Amino acid sequence: MMVLATAGHVDHGKSTLLRALTGMEPDRTEEERRRGLSIDLGFVWTTVPGGPDLPDDRVAFVDVPGHERFLATMLAGAGPVPAVLFAVAADGGWMPQSQEHAAALDALGVRDGLLVVTRRDLADPGPALARARTALAGTGLAELPAVAVSARTGQGLDELRTAIAALRDRLPAPRTDAPVRLWADRAFTRPGHGLVVTGTLRAGTLAKGDVLHTAPGEPPLTVRGLEELGRSTGRSTGPARVAVALRGEAPRGGLRGTALCAPGTYTLTGTADVRFAGAVLRRVPPRLTVHIGSAAVPAEVRRFGRGTARLVLGRPLPLRIGDRMVVTEHRRVVGSAVVLDPLPPYVGPRRAGGRRADALAAHPGTPDLGYETEARGLVRAATLSRIGVDCSAAAPVTDDWLVSAGERRRIAAAVTEATADGEPVEANGLIRRLGLPDRALLAALLPPERTLRAGRIVAADRADPLPAAARALVESLEAGLGRGEFLAPTPAELTGLGVGRRDLALAVGTGRLVRLSETVHVAAGVPERAADALAPLAEYPFTVSEARIRWNVPRRIALPLIEHLDRAGVTRRGPDDRRTLSPTHGPTRENST
Template sequence: MHVIATAGHVDHGKSTLVRALTGMEPDRWEEEHRRGLTIGLGFGWTTLANGEQVAFVDVPGHEKFVPTMLAGVGSVPAALLVVAADAGWMPQSSEHLSALDALGVRHGLLVISRADLADPEPARRQSLDIVARSGLGALSTVVVSAVTGQGLDQLRAEISQLVKALPAPDRQADVRLWVDRRFTLRGTGTVVTGTLAAGTVRVGDTLSIAATGQVGKVRGLHALGEPRDEVTATARVAVNLRGVDRADVRTGDALVAPDRWLTATSLDVAVPEADRLPGRLVLHLGSAAVPVQLRPLGKLAARLTLERPLPVRYGDRVLLRDPGRHQIAAGATVLAVDPAQFRRRGAAASRAADLTVLAAMSSGRPAAASELTLRQHGFRLAAELTRAGLPLAGEPISHWRADPARLAELVRRAPTEVSAWQAENPLSAGIAVDTLRQRLDVPDREILTELLRRAGLRVAEGVVRQEAETTLPPRVAEAVRAVRDALAASPFSAPDAPRLAELGLGNAELAAASRAGYLLRLPAGVVLLPDAPHIAARVLGGLPQPFGLSEARQALGTTRRVALPLLEFLDRLRITERLPDDRRRLREVDLDDSTIHA
């Protein structure tokens, strides 16, 4: 199926033309017939002589209904631009042409209608001249009269040629269906309609409302008035949703494939003469119309802040309308979705320079846009790049993609951050992993782990520490020296808690001395010299084997407070073996082996 919009100023004439082509009435409301004015979107379809099916979206022509017109043309690839022979080119025709031009519609036909009422040639010449200056260029022209039937066969033939020239839609694309109507049918539930520009929808699929994330299941599909099991782009489609009330979805919402789209509240766009545009505009995309704040970034780019989020991708063509002046302000192309905020002086100017280069590129823009996104953010999940419509760029780290320059800079900076922390906190075990991650502004531990590996830093027990020798503060070093001197004279006379407190050695100080290799800390607050296990093993080796706690205590010349944690430590080192009767025996170990340590 192909979908074509019928645009132009003539309202009742356009509807008559669609009716003549399809045999269907696009004006659905009594008020439209009474006023001779198209108010809502009208629809009709036909099968051409070559078997191609074509659906028409008849859009309003009156300036009061421009938002409705834009909702109708927002997803179509081609248009019939209809001009009445008895009226000629009208101001509203110019706005329709500007809209098609801004949205990037490059395929169409010029139809001079109502040829039974006036000479069509003046209107044809005038219209061709105006249209030729737009992106539609030199269009084929057909003169018709829906009343007499003049030119209708030629029009059908020209439409056949038009649809042959349309680019093939991507039927494997992620679904994004902009809702242009929604209603409830008794016994069926909520039904929404829209133009499916890309992708495929099947009965049983799960779709979510992009604005809210609410999920519904496709209960049924209709296209061209017939039930379908699946509908492929491009097509007019009606979707019956299970699990979604009519109040949950509105015109301008989008049904999307779950977890495949980013909903953006800010966009960077390429837009001509950005510095001359008003600050307040309305962005039109698909059937959505959202107020935006525009901030120029140079002459060729701007940042748009949206009043509500929309599912947007890189490369989307959006239309900006000035509602105050009732005119199309510009067409814009999305270059970045939810770009990083400007937090540093000069960030906006730097971004403007990058976007100006990107906007001016004629080839290679998608890869450059992806690299620019990484340069701005540093790191992005690969899935986020895909959801934003960007190719994967940068350096892969697990599920992430990294900007190579940012990665290299952080590898250089990590050791400096760790050293600075150790200098500020000499008694700490090291800088906590999450603290270092925050200091480096790294979004995920997986990335930090890779950074540390490349920087040659080690993580132990949740902290990062340089492998350099630890230097204790003078006060702590003096207290530790006093403990070591006492233990050198009596290796197992461990100082008790009051003595340690008197020396000013708390947990932090003792932990630092232990990491530095000056002291050995055992449970229950027992502090010995690092070689105490070697000395104890030699002493215990002189006892009759096996031996009990009491014999060990007496041989070591110490108390139960010290002997019990020391023996348990020797068990863990596999120097001693604990027997079922709680006695121990010395294992055969090399007591000169320097690897026996805490």
């Protein structure tokens, strides 16, 4: 399926054109039909000629209002759509809202579509087309193919259908395996279906039974039914216009303007560093509104310089590197913003902003694995994937940790300095001093002549102080942790292995094991990995059983492990015995620049 949005000045025949093309009525409300004025988004569809390689000949249209008062609604409809039908009336020519819509589409990064000169039966389309070409020069819409039509007489409609088919053939194929991010442009309840949202699925695949997340603290929603262009389906692949029946409770703020995302594929963020373009560069106001997808969100602006700034958003959004936003002030388009960093580091006052501007000036503006790794120093591949970076070629040093060359040199230099006298060094102290978020990183990045043994950094040939039985136990638990398993031997197993209380105390004292309770000991690093495993549950309170499922451990391990996280402040226990992840959990150096 191909999805197109209309654009153009009010009363230039957008809705009339769609009626002639589809035989359907895009104005949904009685008020719109009475006034002859589109107020909200309309949705109609038809088919165009296809070929043997293009079995799907469906074309869906999102009809947007042209009046300046409804610019936000226009952006909500056009935001997720890859191409446009830009209408200019032959008897009206280029008008103020034509210019506004052109600026908005250029800011959104729309680069393809058709320029349609309407009402060719009322005036010569040549002057209107020439003026439109001049106005669009220098934008991404400058080279749009043009067709002149009359919806009243039918002149040019066959040519328009042929041009739409050609447009479909040249649009790039979307990724069917892309993570779902469906921006809801309508939300309502329907008898027999319950909660329903509609939107343009730009890429990815959505199916019945899928779970979708909306906002922090909100429970997930489950897809109970799908429709494409009025027909039920079990699976939708973008691009497509879809209506999604949902099981669950709508967020307190409603669903219109919200993105429904597959769990674990996006990071909801309230702060983003961006690069501005357009008139906003000449005067960056302290407050403005940013539009992305179907969302319109107020934002406070901290200007860094060199065209870059930090946006503090009125509500969290699922942003990725390279996302484009339209920037408006007082309902007027003043420019665009490209997201450079959806997970930016803390930037201090005064001159720190200039240093951040210098760092962002080198950003390519698109997701780049090498750049992001070098800029962040230490970062998980999963973190980069959630903000749009392809990590298929990544080479983690341990687990999914990626480390820049500069960070490797810093760690190696610190280890060399700390062990220069040849004496053992406590690993925990060096880990804290280096600010390493995972103990395993130090072991993976030690120089060849040093090793981590019994919680200390020693010469590689220095003997291990643990008895053989205890050493074998620790190594087996560490190997299990490397496989993602949180193992803890039972008292009976310890007796069978010949490991006593003094051996366990020595292993704990040297940092090789962590004591969770009198009878439960785990490998060092298990609490940190367990906390990371709870990240998908961060948006709502969870039970010990839910945590146990995430960890894949028996209850005898899960209970002392969650209580250990409670004591460490990683989790918070509620009066109903459910837990929530602390918002301050996990202060790592992933985002440092």
